[in-house]
Amino acid sequence: MRSIRAVREKPKAEKQRCEPAPSRLSYRYERLMLTPVFRFGVRIVLPFAVAALGTTIWFSDQDHRDQVNMAIDDLRTSIVERPEFLVKAMSIEGASPSVADDIREILPVDFPVSSFDLDIDAMKMTVDGLSPVKSSSLRVKPGGVLQVNVVERNPVILWRMNDGLHLVDAEGYVVAESTQRDLHPNLPIMAGEGADTQTTEALQLMQAAGPLRERMRGLVRVGERRWDLVLDRDQRIMLPEWGAVQALERVVALSQVQEMLQRDLSVVDMRLGDRPTIRIAKRSVEAWWRIRDIRVGQE
Secondary structure, three states: OOOHHHHHHHHHHHHHHOOOOOOHHHHHHHHHHOOHHHHHHHHHHHHHHHHHHHHHHHHOOHHHHHHHHHHHHHHHHHHHOOHHHEEOEEEEEOOOHHHHHHHHHHOOOOOOEEHHHOOHHHHHHHHHOOOOEEEEEEEEEOOOEEEEEEEEOOEEEEEEEOOEEEEEEOOOOEEEEEOOHHHOOOOOEEEOOOHHHHHHHHHHHHHHOHHHHHHEEEEEEEOOOEEEEEEOOOOEEEOOOOOHHHHHHHHHHHHHHHOHHHOOEEEEEOOOOOOOEEEEOHHHHHHHHHHHHHHHHHO
């Protein structure tokens, strides 16, 4: 027979085994999971931290790092050396033969070369650094050809310096050197320090000269401030620092109306706009004094 105590304690044990309430730890965990910050940390931050820690530990070994670098290099090499990415030749358009030779010389590319190994921006800056080049563009065409398109500067005037003649474009850039004046008979000529910085004004003066163009020998920059227009017969028109074009137009008008420059003058000074000054040639002054002396002697 079972004892009465055993019979009485049995329902209590069964009641404890069937208790549906969660434990304190489970209850607190469920409550924390209801918090967005805690849930974000458990689901995202914690796995990421574990993965980062494992990766750091794995990469702390030098052999592992070398294996990864070798794998990356092998992958890059397999892509770079594919035939469709090889550049086999270079084509230059828009450049004169001498400029094209200079471009090939300053771009030492050993063909064939992968297009991934070409620094197009640096090569463009190198080509643009040439004096005769105004602008350029580089691209790799299908078929493995490096296409270089060049726009050259157009010289519009000759600049005479102590070391020789220089070809200058409309923006004042020195394009190249010239050995002889006869090689560019259609280009006007200028001289003087700082003349290249005022090329635009020099061209305007040459255009304003009009009928004097046939007699012009050139323009001279004086003191890096103003211009002198030099004509044949050793005549010179001294222009002001400001309003040089307008002053030259006045001289041209006077020359057409009164034939001023057809006379034996050496200088027409327009530096004072309200008081133009002319200087008679020395030979004319001497002739005038001789005539005066003769007249005085006769009296």
